[in-house]
Structures are given as C-alpha cells and as structure tokens.
Amino acid sequence: MARIPLEDNFDDVINKAQRGWKITDAELAKRAEVSLEELAAIKAGKPLDAVLRRVARHLRLSAEALEELAHKRWYPQQPVFPRGFAAFNTRYGDMTVNSYLVWDPRDRMAAAFDTGASAEGMLDLVAAEGLALRYIFLTHTHEDHVADLARLANESKAEVWASEREPADLPGAKVFKENVHFHLGALAIKTLFTFGHSPGLTTYYVTGLSWPLAVVGDSLFAASMGGSPNHFAEQHRNNKEKILRLPRDTVLACGHGPLTTIEQERHHNPFIAR
Numbered sequence: 001m002a003r004i005p006l007e008d009n010f011d012d013v014i015n016k017a018q019r020g021w022k023i024t025d026a027e028l029a030k031r032a033e034v035s036l037e038e039l040a041a042i043k044a045g046k047p048l049d050a051v052l053r054r055v056a057r058h059l060r061l062s063a064e065a066l067e068e069l070a071h072k073r074w075y076p077q078q079p080v081f082p083r084g085f086a087a088f089n090t091r092y093g094d095m096t097v098n099s100y101l102v103w104d105p106r107d108r109m110a111a112a113f114d115t116g117a118s119a120e121g122m123l124d125l126v127a128a129e130g131l132a133l134r135y136i137f138l139t140h141t142h143e144d145h146v147a148d149l150a151r152l153a154n155e156s157k158a159e160v161w162a163s164e165r166e167p168a169d170l171p172g173a174k175v176f177k178e179n180v181h182f183h184l185g186a187l188a189i190k191t192l193f194t195f196g197h198s199p200g201l202t203t204y205y206v207t208g209l210s211w212p213l214a215v216v217g218d219s220l221f222a223a224s225m226g227g228s229p230n231h232f233a234e235q236h237r238n239n240k241e242k243i244l245r246l247p248r249d250t251v252l253a254c255g256h257g258p259l260t261t262i263e264q265e266r267h268h269n270p271f272i273a274r
Contacts, residue, residue: 003075004257004258005258006069006221006222006223006257006258007221007222007224007254008221008223008224008257009045009070010042010045010047010052010066010067010069010070010270011042011043011045012224013061013066013069013224013271014042014043014061014066016227017059017270017271018043019227019232020229020232020233023058023059025040028059031058032051032054032055032057034051034054038051039055047067047070047071049067052066052067052070056270061271062269062271062272062274065223065268065269065273066270069223074268075222075258076222076223076258076259076260076261076264076268077264078258078259080210081251082210083105083210084102084103084104084209084210085101085209085213086100086122087099087100087253088101088116088121090116090117090121091117092116092117093144096256097114097116097144097256098114098254098255098256099112099113099114099115099119099122099145100112100114100253101113101122101126102206102213103129103131103187104184104185104186104187104208106185106186108129108131109131109132109134109185110131110132110134110184111133111134111135111184111187112133112136112156112158113136113137113138113139113204113215113253114137114139114145114146114217114255115136115145115146115147115148115152116145117144118147119148119149119152123152123155123156126156133152133156133157134158134159134184135158135159135161135184136152136158136160137162137182137189137202137204137215138160138161139201139202139203139204139215139216139219139255140162140166140198140200140218141162141166141167141198142198142218145217145218149168149170150170153170159174160174161174161175161182162174162175162200162202163175163176163191163193163195163200163201163202164177164200165199165200166195166198166201166202167200176191177191178191178192178193179192185208186208187208187209188206188207189204189206190205190206190207191203191204192205192242192243193242194217194238194239194243195234195235196226196228196232196233196234196236196238197217197218197226197228197231201217201219201235202217203215203216203219203242203243205246205250211249212246212251213250213251214246215253216243216253216255217254217255218256219235219239219243220239220252220265221254221255221256222252222257222260222264222265222268223260223265223268223269223270224269224270225239225269226255240272243262244262244265244266244272246262248261248263248266249263250262252265
C-alpha cells in the first residue's frame with residue numbers, strides 16, 4: 001500500500017479536543033494565558049510553538065507530541081505481516097477510508113473488517129488467494145465504513161456481525177456482546193466495545209498472526225483519535241482502558257490513516273503521550 005497521510009493535522013487535534021471537552025475559545029484562551037488571536041491562529045493551522053505548549057496542557061494533550069505533529073516530524077514505522085493480513089485504502093468523497101482482511105494461511109479461512117468505499121480489492125484478493133470469507137465484522141456503521149457491505153455480503157455469503165449497540169442495517173446480520181471470541185483456524189478474534197465516536201464502535205483484537213492486531217475503526221488514529229461532540233469522554237476513556245492495555249507491540253489497524261502500534265502511539269499521540 002502507498003504511504004497514507006496521517007488522518008489529522010495538529011489543528012485537527014486541537015479542535016477535536018476542544019470540542020470534546022466542551023471548552024470555549026474564551027475559556028481556553030484565559031486558562032492558557034494566550035490571546036484570542038493567537039488561539040485562532042493555531043486553530044487555523046499556524047504552528048506557534050509557545051502557544052501550542054500553553055494550550056496543550058488545558059486540553060489534556062502532550063505538548064511534545066503536539067509540537068512534533070505540528071512540524072511533521074513523525075510518521076509511524078509500518079509493521080510488516082509476512083502473511084495472513086491485508087489492508088485496503090479506498091476513496092470516499094474527499095477522504096480515504098481503510099478496511100482489512102485477515103486469514104489463516106493454512107486453512108484459508110478469512111475475516112473482513114469493514115468494507116470501505118469499495119470492496120473490489122478485497123474480493124479480488126480473496127479470489128486470488130483462494131480464501132473462503134467466513135465473517136464480515138463491522139467496527140461501526142458510519143457510511144464510509146460500510147458503503148459496499150451489501151455487495152461484499154452478497155458475493156461472499158459471509159456472516160455479517162456488529163455490536164449489539166449498533167446493529168448493521170442488513171437482513172440476516174447478527175450482533176454480539178462484548179468479550180465474545182470468534183475463531184478462524186489458528187486465529188482468535190475478541191470483541192472490545194470502544195464506543196464514543198459512535199454508539200457501538202468495536203475494536204477487534206486478533207491473535208495468531210505475526211503480531212497481535214487490534215482493528216480499532218475510528219477509536220484511534222496514528223497521532224490522533226476519533227472525535228465526538230457529545231461522547232468524547234467515553235471515547236477517550238475506552239481508548240485508554242481497553243485498547244492501550246493491550247500488549248505494547250500490538251499493531252493498530254485504524255479506520256483512517258496509516259497502521260501504527262501501541263508502543264509508537266504512547267510516544268507520539270498527543271491524546272496519549274505524557
């Protein structure tokens with residue numbers, strides 16, 4: 001896959017955190033002891049380091065990671081899976097969205113995570129590798145993540161599964177509770193509810209590949225996280241209590257942007273690093 005840009009710039013992170021914590025411009029400027037003009041400048045994408053560092057503390061962000069992001073000094077080192085894993089990046093309007101495929105190389109049983117804007121590449125790989133797609137797991141049901149669900153389900157005849165908190169709008173789709181385990185040959189897939197960005201946002205923790213894998217949807221991104229105007233605190237808490245407690249070498253397969261790892265995010269994500 002070609003290098004995928006980070007999902008958010010530093011100003012996106014600031015705006016996302018400010019909306020999430022429900023802090024007005026006037027309140028933030030007063031707390032950080034900066035002018036409204038300086039605050040407006042960084043929120044518009046001007047990397048004023050002194051202002052960034054003052055504002056970061058009051059938005060519960062790492063000043064060092066935010067400054068690093070502002071100056072484009074970091075991009076996640078990409079983990080390599082020799083077999084059993086593929087990522088797909090498709091264009092949806094003015095953005096791109098990711099979907100993923102995992103499989104047991106021996107018995108050729110596979111599971112898909114979301115569809116992105118188009119499942120054509122995924123279907124082509126399933127055919128080329130001689131895989132049997134058994135499951136389609138949805139991280140959440142926002143349109144960019146399920147745009148080609150009907151086609152993928154129809155052509156593969158795979159079971160469609162989603163959180164009981166956010167069922168799929170598709171006849172025959174099934175729902176699961178939290179901490180349910182699915183098995184796919186030597187692979188094990190565990191469901192973790194990491195909602196906030198959406199009511200039933202689910203992370204799938206996959207073991208049995210070369211690296212532990214967490215398909216996180218829009219819970220976390222490289223150097224950022226999923227936003228929510230009304231449930232940001234829930235998203236923030238679920239990320240910390242469920243995703244970040246997984247093994248440090250866990251690969252994060254995000255809904256947008258590049259792959260990353262828990263270890264890297266602990267150092268470079270403004271919402272996480274300290």
